Amino acid sequence: MIQQREGLGDLIRIDHLTFQRNQQCIFDDISLTIPKGQITAIMGPSGTGKTTLLQLIGGRLKPNAGHLYYENQCIDGMSNKQLLRLREKMGMLFQNSALFTNLTVYDNVAFPMREHTQLPESFIKDLVLMKLEAVGLRGARNLMPSQLSGGMSRRVALARAMALDPELIMYDEPFTGQDPISMGVLVKLIKHLNDALGMTSIIVSHDVPETASIADYIYILAQGKIVGQGTPQQLADCQDPHVLQFMHGLPDGVVPFHYPAPDYRQDLLASCKEREAS
Amino acid sequence: MMTAIQKLGRSSIQLCGNVGYAGLFLIKTLVRKPRPIKGAPLLIQELYSIGVFSLPIILVASIFIGMVVGLQGYNILSKFSATEQLGQLVALSVVRELGPVVAALLFAGRAGSALTAEIGLMKTTEQLASMEMMGVDPLWRVIAPRFWAGVISLPLLTMIFCAVAVIGGHVIGVEWLGIDTGAFWSNMQASVDFHLDVLNGIIKSVVFGFIVTWIAVYQGYATEPTAAGISRATTRTVVYSSLAVLGMDFVLTAIMMGGW
Numbered sequence: 001m002i003q004q005r006e007g008l009g010d011l012i013r014i015d016h017l018t019f020q021r022n023q024q025c026i027f028d029d030i031s032l033t034i035p036k037g038q039i040t041a042i043m044g045p046s047g048t049g050k051t052t053l054l055q056l057i058g059g060r061l062k063p064n065a066g067h068l069y070y071e072n073q074c075i076d077g078m079s080n081k082q083l084l085r086l087r088e089k090m091g092m093l094f095q096n097s098a099l100f101t102n103l104t105v106y107d108n109v110a111f112p113m114r115e116h117t118q119l120p121e122s123f124i125k126d127l128v129l130m131k132l133e134a135v136g137l138r139g140a141r142n143l144m145p146s147q148l149s150g151g152m153s154r155r156v157a158l159a160r161a162m163a164l165d166p167e168l169i170m171y172d173e174p175f176t177g178q179d180p181i182s183m184g185v186l187v188k189l190i191k192h193l194n195d196a197l198g199m200t201s202i203i204v205s206h207d208v209p210e211t212a213s214i215a216d217y218i219y220i221l222a223q224g225k226i227v228g229q230g231t232p233q234q235l236a237d238c239q240d241p242h243v244l245q246f247m248h249g250l251p252d253g254v255v256p257f258h259y260p261a262p263d264y265r266q267d268l269l270a271s272c273k274e275r276e277a278s
Numbered sequence: 279m280m281t282a283i284q285k286l287g288r289s290s291i292q293l294c295g296n297v298g299y300a301g302l303f304l305i306k307t308l309v310r311k312p313r314p315i316k317g318a319p320l321l322i323q324e325l326y327s328i329g330v331f332s333l334p335i336i337l338v339a340s341i342f343i344g345m346v347v348g349l350q351g352y353n354i355l356s357k358f359s360a361t362e363q364l365g366q367l368v369a370l371s372v373v374r375e376l377g378p379v380v381a382a383l384l385f386a387g388r389a390g391s392a393l394t395a396e397i398g399l400m401k402t403t404e405q406l407a408s409m410e411m412m413g414v415d416p417l418w419r420v421i422a423p424r425f426w427a428g429v430i431s432l433p434l435l436t437m438i439f440c441a442v443a444v445i446g447g448h449v450i451g452v453e454w455l456g457i458d459t460g461a462f463w464s465n466m467q468a469s470v471d472f473h474l475d476v477l478n479g480i481i482k483s484v485v486f487g488f489i490v491t492w493i494a495v496y497q498g499y500a501t502e503p504t505a506a507g508i509s510r511a512t513t514r515t516v517v518y519s520s521l522a523v524l525g526m527d528f529v530l531t532a533i534m535m536g537g538w
Contacts, residue, residue, distance in 0.1 A: 058411050087413035098408035101399075112412045115419075157408075
C-alpha cells in the first residue's frame with residue numbers, strides 16, 4: 001500500500017492506524033506517508049475524520065492500534081512534555097482560525113514567540129512584522145480579531161502558525177467559507193510558503209479544484225479507509241467509483257443520495273393504512 | 279421501579295466520575311513548577327478582571343445588607359430596650375455568616391459565570407486546542423491564573439463586604455435612629471473576637487473562593503463545545519456553586535461552633 005516516492009524522505013509515517021470513537025470506527029487500519037517539502041492533501045467527504053487525523057498527528061488523541069511516527073519518533077508513545085516540545089515544530093491552521101479574541105493581531109502572532117523563546121521584544125517585533133508582511137496584513141496589526149473578515153483572520157492564523165518557522169504545517173479546511181478572492185489568496189499563499197520556506201504541508205479539505213491545483217499528492221479517505229491516492233492528475237483520470245464520485249462531485253454513487261430507510265412504497269402505504277384504520 | 283433504581287445508580291456513578299475528573303483537573307492545574315516571571319502579569323490581569331470588576335456589586339449589596347440588618351435589629355432590640363447592642367448584632371451577623379456567604383453567592387453570579395462563559399467560549403472557538411497545538415499548556419496559561427485570582431479575590435472582597443456592611447448598620451443605627459456612636463462602637467469592640475469571629479469568617483471565605491472558582495473553571499473547561507453547551511455550563515456553575523457554598527457553610531459553621 002505504501003509507495004515510496006522520491007524526495008527527502010518522509011516527515012510523517014502512519015502505520016496501520018486504527019482509531020475508534022464511541023464504538024464507531026473512524027480509521028480502520030490505514031497507512032500513509034507525508035514526504036518532506038511537499039504538499040500532501042487528505043481529502044474525503046465530511047465526517048470521515050480528516051480533522052481527527054490531524055489531531056492524531058498532533059498527539060492530541062491516541063490511536064487504538066497502530067503507530068504514528070514523526071521522523072522515526074513514535075508520536076503516540078510520547079509523554080506530555082515531549083509532545084509539547086514536538087508541537088513547537090508543528091503549526092496548525094484551525095478551521096475557524098481560533099485567534100485569541102482578547103489579543104490584537106500583533107499579539108496573536110507574537111504569542112508563540114513570547115511563550116517559547118527568550119527573544120527581546122524589539123526582535124519579536126521585527127519577526128511579527130515579517131510574518132504579517134508575508135500574509136499581506138502588516139497594516140492590520142493593531143486590529144482586534146473581531147474586526148477582521150473571515151479571509152483576513154485565516155491569514156492572521158496562518159502567520160501565527162508559522163511564527164516559530166515550523167517544519168510541518170497542517171491546514172484544517174483552509175478554503176471552507178471563503179469568497180473567491182480570499183480563496184485565491186490562500187491557495188497562492190499556501191503554495192508560496194511551502195516552496196519558499198521549505199516546509200512540509202498537509203491540507204485537509206474537501207474543496208477539490210483548489211486543493212488539486214496545489215497538492216503534490218492526494219489521499220482520499222472514505223469510511224475509514226484510503227479509497228484512492230495519487231497525484232491530482234492520476235486521480236482525475238481514476239475510474240474507481242469512490243474517487244470518481246468524490247473528484248467530480250456526483251450526487252449519487254457509492255455514497256448514496258438517500259439516508260438508509262425502509263422501502264419507499266411500503267413507507268407510504270403504511271401511512272395510508274393508518275389513515276384507513278382511524 | 280427497577281428502571282428508577284437503575285437510573286439512580288447510573289447517575290450516581292456519573293456523579294462520582296465527574297467529581298473524579300474535576301479533582302484530577304484541579305491537581306493538574308495546581309501541581310506544577312511555578313513560573314513567577316511569566317505567571318505574575320497573567321495573575322495580576324485576572325485579579326483585575328475577576329476581583330476589581332466584582333467590586334461594584336459587592337459594595338452595593340453590602341451597604342444595603344448592613345442597613346437592613348440595622349433596621350431589623352433595631353426593631354427587635356428595642357423590645358428589650360437593648361438598642362445599644364445594635365453594633366454587636368450587625369458586626370457578628372455580618373462577619374460570621376452574611377459576609378462570607380452573600381459575598382460568595384454574588385461572586386458566583388458575577389465572576390463565576392463570567393469565568394465559565396469565557397473559558398467555554400475559548401474551548402468552543404478552538405482557542406484552547408490551538409494553544410495546545412502551539413505547545414502551550416492551557417491549564418497553565420488560561421486556567422491556573424484564573425483559579426488563583428478567584429481564590430485570592432473572594433476573601434478580599436469578603437473583608438470589604440463586612441466593613442461596608444458595618445458602615446451601613448452605623449448609618450441606620452446612629453445617623454438615622456439615634457443610637458449613641460460610642461455605645462455602638464464600644465459594644466461591637468467588646469463582643470467581636472478576632473480569632474473566633476473575624477478569622478473564622480475569613481477561613482470560610484477562602485474555602486468558598488476555592489470551591490466557587492474550582493466549579494467555574496472546571497465547568498468552563500468541560501463545556502460541550504456548542505452555544506447551547508456554554509449556556510448550560512454557565513447555569514450549572516451558578517447552581518452548583520451556590521448550593522456548594524450554602525452546604526459548605528453549614529459544615530464549616532458546625533465545625534467552628536464545635537469548639538474549634
